[in-house]
Amino acid sequence: MNDTVQNRLLPLPYWRAALAEVSLLHPEVAPDSKPIALAENDGAWRVAQAAPDLASWIEAQFNASKLERGGRIPFVLIPARLALEASHGAKQDGAELHKGASVLCIPCLLDRQGGLSPDPERMPWIPRELLEPTLQRTSVGALASVDAFIGALPEQATGMGDTFHVAARLFEAVTGAGLPGLSAMAPAGSGQRLPDFVLDEHRLVSGWHGMPYEPPIVARHLLKLYDRIVAEGPPTPLLDTLRTIADRPARAPLPLQQTAPYDGQTVGHMHPLHHLSPSQRTAMVELQRLGEGQILAVNGPPGTGKTTLLQSVVAQLWVDAALAGGDCPLIVVASTNVKAVENVLDSFAKISAETGHRRWHPYGRGFGLFLASESRQTGHPVCTGKSHPFEEFETPEMLAAAERHYLDCAAMHFRRRGDGVGTVVHDLHAELKALAARLDTLVAARHTLFHALGQDVDDGAVASYRALLATLNEELTRCREQLAQLRARLDESEQAADAALRA
Numbered sequence: 212m213n214d215t216v217q218n219r220l221l222p223l224p225y226w227r228a229a230l231a232e233v234s235l236l237h238p239e240v241a242p243d244s245k246p247i248a249l250a251e252n253d254g255a256w257r258v259a260q261a262a263p264d265l266a267s268w269i270e271a272q273f274n275a276s277k278l279e280r281g282g283r284i285p286f287v288l289i290p291a292r293l294a295l296e297a298s299h300g301a302k303q304d305g306a307e308l309h310k311g312a313s314v315l316c317i318p319c320l321l322d323r324q325g326g327l328s329p330d331p332e333r334m335p336w337i338p339r340e341l342l343e344p345t346l347q348r349t350s351v352g353a354l355a356s357v358d359a360f361i362g363a364l365p366e367q368a369t370g371m372g373d374t375f376h377v378a379a380r381l382f383e384a385v386t387g388a389g390l391p392g393l394s395a396m397a398p399a400g401s402g403q404r405l406p407d408f409v410l411d412e413h414r415l416v417s418g419w420h421g422m423p424y425e426p427p428i429v430a431r432h433l434l435k436l437y438d439r440i441v442a443e444g445p446p447t448p449l450l451d452t453l454r455t456i457a458d459r460p461a462r463a464p465l466p467l468q469q470t471a472p473y474d475g476q477t478v479g480h481m482h483p484l485h486h487l488s489p490s491q492r493t494a495m496v497e498l499q500r501l502g503e504g505q506i507l508a509v510n511g512p513p514g515t516g517k518t519t520l521l522q523s524v525v526a527q528l529w530v531d532a533a534l535a536g537g538d539c540p541l542i543v544v545a546s547t548n549v550k551a552v553e554n555v556l557d558s559f560a561k562i563s564a565e566t567g568h569r570r571w572h573p574y575g576r577g578f579g580l581f582l583a584s585e586s587r588q589t590g591h592p593v594c595t596g597k598s599h600p601f602e603e604f605e606t607p608e609m610l611a612a613a614e615r616h617y618l619d620c621a622a623m624h625f626r627r628r629g630d631g632v633g634t635v636v637h638d639l640h641a642e643l644k645a646l647a648a649r650l651d652t653l654v655a656a657r658h659t660l661f662h663a664l665g666q667d668v669d670d671g672a673v674a675s676y677r678a679l680l681a682t683l684n685e686e687l688t689r690c691r692e693q694l695a696q697l698r699a700r701l702d703e704s705e706q707a708a709d710a711a712l713r714a
Contacts, residue, residue, distance in 0.1 A: 574600075
């Protein structure tokens with residue numbers, strides 16, 4: 212387990228850009244694509260020329276896209292391509308190099324008048340396969356250079372001119388050179404002109420191309436979340452832990468002799484037939500020791516009780532909230548493997564049937580929600596942007612029915628009818644606190660006995676008691692032998708005294 216350490220953090224813009232880059236596709240220029248011309252007027256950029264004519268070209272781009280929003284479509288501009296030099300030379304227009312790799316991708320939005328505007332969710336990128344380390348023969352620079360550039364980027368572009376400037380700076384940071392198409396867009400007095408990019412045994416084909424682009428939607432909402440975090444700056448302790456790049460010292464678990472305060476507070480458990488093992492109890496203690504934003508890592512092969520531990524963690528958080536009189540916490544289970552999430556939902560859905568627990572709410576579809584795509588087939592309750600399984604309860608009639616069901620369950624539990632939901636909640640809270648206090652007393656007594664007996668941590672209670680009993684029996688035998696010897700000596704002394712008196 213790692214402590215949260217206030218060390219150097221990865222910049223949030225880098226974190227956001229890295230997430231955006233890893234989900235990007237790498238579009239390539241089609242063999243029949245014709246170059247386009249870009250123009251700028253008072254800071255506004257647009258496509259000025261295209262084949263066969265501008266209107267037909269724009270219509271073709273919109274017809275090829277399925278993502279038109281507000282009269283604009285996601286678009287990507289390619290200022291140059293790179294290919295291996297042909298063995299017999301290549302034509303100046305690059306017609307023989309249609310399979311060349313796009314060396315720089317500039318995302319933007321295209322409107323129906325040919326206008327270009329920045330893509331608020333993406334920044335320019337260099338295809339990953341062109342960056343070292345790579346298995347490809349061709350590379351233009353190092354991935355580390357891209358990382359350094361993104362980490363130093365203060366903010367996103369606000370205009371298309373800014374986007375072109377960021378693209379030029381990115382290419383310069385990685386290659387130390389420029390691209391003819393981008394260099395021509397540099398404003399007057401912007402600095403010394405960079406040498407054009409060249410690569411041995413390769414040919415750079417300059418010329419602007421553009422194509423509709425379908426950005427991956429996997430990370431779209433996460434990117435918006437990072438944008439809000441960057442803009443608003445809320446406290447993010449868990450994110451700060453994840454983006455800490457300095458080494459973090461590992462903290463050893465507490466020895467059993469020091470766990471009494473935490474064992475007494477471990478009050479949540481899901482299944483009475485599946486008790487926690489010593490290692491699982493250790494994990495529960497460490498869970499209580501976690502600070503805000505800290506992480507507890509638990510691993511083990513299949514069948515070692517990870518799911519049972521997870522159930523106990525959830526139960527602990529639920530009971531803690533109930534004892535504190537707070538709202539039930541929202542717990543997120545995430546995995547790169549969808550099946551792993553379904554397994555957790557399965558384990559919780561079976562709890563009521565296995566333990567005989569009766570929920571005090573008419574909803575009977577388990578304790579969890581499955582946040583998956585609408586196309587995912589599953590038997591679990593699914594929550595999407597369009598529907599959720601609780602809609603039937605969001606009416607005055609169903610609310611009244613749920614309240615009656617709750618009071619009926621309370622009457623069976625307390626063997627009396629409560630005056631209302633508030634009274635039942637108060638009585639339940641008092642009962643929970645009494646049970647927790649009783650458990651804390653029992654655990655404290657157990658630890659007192661542990662210390663008094665000098666119990667061995669590794670052997671366990673029964674073995675420790677037997678070992679202690681054997682030791683005490685040996686000591687008792689020695690005492691009896693010593694007592695017999697003392698009595699024999701006493702008898703001898705008394706006999707000697709009698710003899711002396713008679714003499």
